[in-house]
């Protein structure tokens with residue numbers, strides 16, 4: 193079957209997927225559900241035949257997140273899940289650096305990504321040569337790189353971090369190296385927020401997330417004042433937006449905050465699908481939805497997931513010498529998460 197030829201609708205799908213239909217109808221336009229269902233059904237059959245596990249990031253569209261994913265979460269959770277999952281075949285529905293992290297931590301598994309072009313403006317903003325040049329300019333200063341980077345950049349770094357653990361990793365690395373200055377790359381907004389939280393001076397790179405950069409302080413203020421909504425923002429937003437927020441945190445921290453605070457109304461200042469995917473978990477919360485889609489995350493679709501599972505193509509590979517050094521930086525991050533001394 194060609195990727196462009198959709199599996200056809202049949203009435204049996206309605207009984208087989210009654211609970212999923214109900215859930216999706218709450219999250220996406222009802223009329224779209226019958227378009228997705230044949231793909232969801234076909235992917236789930238193929239997934240079983242292949243013995244594959246599908247992992248999906250929280251920014252994936254609801255029909256992927258709820259319809260076909262076995263494991264969902266932030267970039268950290270997906271990388272950890274890859275390392276410990278039973279299956280030898282992983283289809284990662286997210287962007288390229290996430291699939292690379294999974295491959296680095298699970299080197300003996302086959303990791304596929306439905307679209308190899310699913311990139312990230314942060315990962316594209318810096319190269320391994322840039323990191324080597326930063327080290328030359330700042331001798332003795334350790335390098336912490338956000339996981340939103342290529343494997344080659346990770347390989348030049350002392351430790352990686354995600355937005356969920358950036359503060360702890362920077363503090364641990366500064367203590368390990370006995371320094372009060374750290375190179376932090378590539379997100380200058382996340383870096384500025386981490387510097388504020390830790391009091392550690394950070395040398396920053398000029399990278400930004402093209403999605404979070406679009407939000408403005410005026411929008412956040414307007415939403416709070418007009419709709420009496422709590423503002424929850426991702427630290428990839430500008431400092432002006434973060435100054436308007438009731439809570440700043442990573443995608444996983446946002447969910448935890450909602451569970452604890454149970455706000456009546458909230459605006460999630462982050463990629464659009466995040467609110468859709470949380471809405472199912474928090475039916476009592478009203479979500480005011482700003483919509484900034486990540487064009488890279490949205491390259492992943494049900495048809496290309498199906499094609500990838502069918503043809504077993506788009507395999508991620510990382511040269512072993514690069515992977516070995518990148519793994520050290522990722523392992524340091526995971527050690528901080530386990531509360532170990534570096």
Ligand code: 13P
Pocket residue numbers: 265266267268340354355356401428442443444
């Ligand atoms: P997380 O690390 O929170 O999953 O975020 C990744 C990302 O791409 C944010 O824009």
Ligand code: SF4
Pocket residue numbers: 287311312313314315340401402403404428463486487488489
């Ligand atoms: Fe990269 Fe931003 Fe998309 Fe996340 S939302 S993958 S940081 S471009």
